[in-house]
Amino acid sequence: MSYKGDEHLAKLLAAAGEDRNLGTIKKILSGINAAPDDLGEPLRWTKLFKTGDDAEVVAQLSALRETLKPAAEPTGGRLAALRAEMAKRNIDGFFIPRADEFQGEYVPARAERLEWITGFTGSAGYAVALTDKAAFFTDGRYTLQAQTQVDQKDFEICSLSEDQPPAPTMTPVEWIEKNLPKDARFGIDPWVHTPNDIKKIRDAVERVDGTLVLLDDNPLDAAWTAQPPAPLAPVVPHPLQYAGKASDVKRQELANALTDAGADALAITLPEEICWLLNIRGGDVPCTPFALSYAIAHKDGTVDWFIDAEKVTDDTRAWVGTDVHLHPLEAFSGHIEKLAQDSKKIWIDPAAAPAKLEAIIEGTGAAPHIARSPLQLMKAKKNDVEIQGAINAHIRDGVAVARFLSALNEQGAAAKHDELSATQLLQDIRAEGENFRGLSFDTISGSGGNGAIVHYRSSETTNQPLLSGPVYLVDSGAQYLDGTTDITRTIAVDTPTQEMKENFTRVLRGHIAVAMAIFPEGTTGDKLDVKARAALKEVGLDFAHGTGHGVGSYLSVHEGPCGISPRATSVPLEPGMIISNEPGFYKAGEYGIRIETLVTVIDTGKTDENGKKLLGFKTLTLAPVDRNLIEPALMSDDELKWLNDYHAEVARTLTPLLEKADPKAAGFLKKSTQPIAKPATPSAKSKKINGFFM
Numbered sequence: 001m002s003y004k005g006d007e008h009l010a011k012l013l014a015a016a017g018e019d020r021n022l023g024t025i026k027k028i029l030s031g032i033n034a035a036p037d038d039l040g041e042p043l044r045w046t047k048l049f050k051t052g053d054d055a056e057v058v059a060q061l062s063a064l065r066e067t068l069k070p071a072a073e074p075t076g077g078r079l080a081a082l083r084a085e086m087a088k089r090n091i092d093g094f095f096i097p098r099a100d101e102f103q104g105e106y107v108p109a110r111a112e113r114l115e116w117i118t119g120f121t122g123s124a125g126y127a128v129a130l131t132d133k134a135a136f137f138t139d140g141r142y143t144l145q146a147q148t149q150v151d152q153k154d155f156e157i158c159s160l161s162e163d164q165p166p167a168p169t170m171t172p173v174e175w176i177e178k179n180l181p182k183d184a185r186f187g188i189d190p191w192v193h194t195p196n197d198i199k200k201i202r203d204a205v206e207r208v209d210g211t212l213v214l215l216d217d218n219p220l221d222a223a224w225t226a227q228p229p230a231p232l233a234p235v236v237p238h239p240l241q242y243a244g245k246a247s248d249v250k251r252q253e254l255a256n257a258l259t260d261a262g263a264d265a266l267a268i269t270l271p272e273e274i275c276w277l278l279n280i281r282g283g284d285v286p287c288t289p290f291a292l293s294y295a296i297a298h299k300d301g302t303v304d305w306f307i308d309a310e311k312v313t314d315d316t317r318a319w320v321g322t323d324v325h326l327h328p329l330e331a332f333s334g335h336i337e338k339l340a341q342d343s344k345k346i347w348i349d350p351a352a353a354p355a356k357l358e359a360i361i362e363g364t365g366a367a368p369h370i371a372r373s374p375l376q377l378m379k380a381k382k383n384d385v386e387i388q389g390a391i392n393a394h395i396r397d398g399v400a401v402a403r404f405l406s407a408l409n410e411q412g413a414a415a416k417h418d419e420l421s422a423t424q425l426l427q428d429i430r431a432e433g434e435n436f437r438g439l440s441f442d443t444i445s446g447s448g449g450n451g452a453i454v455h456y457r458s459s460e461t462t463n464q465p466l467l468s469g470p471v472y473l474v475d476s477g478a479q480y481l482d483g484t485t486d487i488t489r490t491i492a493v494d495t496p497t498q499e500m501k502e503n504f505t506r507v508l509r510g511h512i513a514v515a516m517a518i519f520p521e522g523t524t525g526d527k528l529d530v531k532a533r534a535a536l537k538e539v540g541l542d543f544a545h546g547t548g549h550g551v552g553s554y555l556s557v558h559e560g561p562c563g564i565s566p567r568a569t570s571v572p573l574e575p576g577m578i579i580s581n582e583p584g585f586y587k588a589g590e591y592g593i594r595i596e597t598l599v600t601v602i603d604t605g606k607t608d609e610n611g612k613k614l615l616g617f618k619t620l621t622l623a624p625v626d627r628n629l630i631e632p633a634l635m636s637d638d639e640l641k642w643l644n645d646y647h648a649e650v651a652r653t654l655t656p657l658l659e660k661a662d663p664k665a666a667g668f669l670k671k672s673t674q675p676i677a678k679p680a681t682p683s684a685k686s687k688k689i690n691g692f693f694m
Helices: 006-016 022-033 044-048 053-067 079-088 113-118 143-149 172-179 194-208 219-223 247-261 271-278 314-320 329-341 353-364 374-379 384-409 419-431 448-454 498-515 526-535 637-661 662-674
Strands: 093-097 127-131 134-138 158-160 184-186 211-212 266-268 293-296 303-306 323-329 346-348 436-439 442-445 471-476 477-482 486-493 548-550 558-563 578-581 584-587 591-594 597-607 613-619
Touching: 006 053, 022 044, 022 053, 053 194, 079 113, 079 127, 079 219, 093 113, 093 219, 093 329, 113 127, 113 271, 113 526, 127 172, 127 374, 127 526, 134 143, 143 353, 158 323, 158 662, 172 194, 184 194, 194 211, 194 353, 211 353, 211 662, 247 266, 247 293, 266 374, 266 442, 271 303, 271 374, 293 329, 303 329, 323 329, 329 346, 329 353, 329 591, 346 353, 384 419, 384 477, 384 486, 384 597, 384 637, 384 662, 419 436, 419 442, 419 471, 442 448, 448 471, 448 498, 448 584, 448 591, 471 591, 486 597, 498 526, 498 578, 498 584, 498 597, 498 637, 526 558, 584 662, 637 662
Parallel strands: 093 184, 134 158, 184 211, 266 346, 303 323
Antiparallel strands: 093 127, 127 134, 266 293, 293 303, 436 477, 442 471, 471 486, 548 558, 548 578, 578 597, 584 591, 597 613
8 A cells, every 4th residue: 555645644643542743653663664574473563553453554654664664775985984983083993793782693773783894694793994904703604605795805804713714713803913003092882892802802902002992982883874773663571371480580589699699780781681581572683582672680679671662562561560660771871870879789791791881880980790690591491381382382393394394395396496485485384383473593595505604594696496406404493482493404305425425424423412412410511512523523524613502482592501512611501401403514615414403401310420410302393304315324223213213203293283284294204204224234325316305
């Protein structure tokens, strides 16, 4: 429907009881445009207006919203514009992280500063700009992607991971120390760096006799003349049937932790912690149901919540209760300063809080309590309702993935699809599921050599047919009201080589080794990471990413503080944590392999010789592993038994649901989960495959 004009809409809104003027309405709609589309409930944004349930009001608001969407912005001259703003602030260098003021993996359009200056669209990276040179940094997941997206005439591309040629292995602080002129002034925006970040950058700058400058504003924002507004998406209650524990109970547990630590208040700067604590969800950033906000939790159980009031509906105000006090977002720093002036001990997380908070507190002569936020561990250990929700969500997700794989398996179907159409197919199937709220991350759909790019994102310029290589990798996940999913399956869409089969099998063996692990309480993820790599390392192979990350409960698909990686961590695995298990192997330009399921830590009910509880994993993800990529001769009897048992559980759980929803998929699943027997001798070569999973 076309927009019928401001006067017409104003009359409709007035009749519906909306008393805000049209200028305010347009500002709110621009904020809605700056938030991602809601895949689960496309019209949820209308909750921010009084519409009287009038379809004409909604239609005209939608039409006006379309007219307010910004035009594409020119890409040239951006680095020069930044340097001009740096000169105005008398700085010789500036650091651009991927993070925003809320330290999230996903950032709103307004905070896509790294993408704006470099063109890089991945979720992890940094850039450093000096007056005469600049560099870009990312890890092994994105090194290949950076080579295609970042202009190497402007930026030297460096890798944080080893063995990523042609990119040299170098961190931003090493590059700064090597390239920053003596006596230079190096600037940072203290709202987008944590205290831990600041210490590393300051040390590097001072080693070359430079001065670190904490800026009052961000020069990149000044250069970005078409920067989008802050996002506006409705904040809604997250009911107890999914949360499992009331907010007042959580707040009292947090208050007890503050009292035990001798702190008066906790500065909460991670939106996922606020969403969990208050049992609310939002939609300000892609793929994660976050409401961008700050909060201060006090030891009496009350909370000051700093958020744009336009996104908080009346239902949500009633839901959070009278012990949660709403304030404008811009009032946060003033409240922190006042608490510090009143000699209140404020707890800040050095790995998550903006460095600005530490500067504010210390500016009053006080000292903060520095430690990891207690909410990190509280949130990571899911309660029984959250665990059951995860189980239920993975069953529905398993049905969707089985239907997707079945559709591709039909004779000739793979030849009809490319990376983008397969991505859309999977999304459409998932969207039919109960409680679907959207994707948990942008689907990684990589055929042939694109599958070797660890966090590849297909686009119109990189899109390839699925048959561009015999192996297709799809890493995807969904957000459901009762859980978050993340699954990778690698499938043979044509005849794989023996090398591909052997490398796939070694990845599978590493996956099984983690899934079968039994370990004493107190074990950290780095101790288990070696199991995932052992079979690959037998033949000199490895992968340049961690084995597993924590996963939230209808929150972030990448959640701290637990994980499985080579990096040592002080956080042991505990029952209730949900973690991914995703070893892989990548041959640049040819193919990629990854097998990923989510697992939850469980108490086995047994103890070791020292009386410590023995823990293990329960696999949550339900989807078959491609039999045509498995070389059974490389597997032990125990490994084959685990795989056959897993496939039997997948079939037992999903078949009754598929028989009702998609009988063809039920037949496909039956064939793809048949037991695999170990051959007497290894097969000499792979046989021709007419489909996969047969």
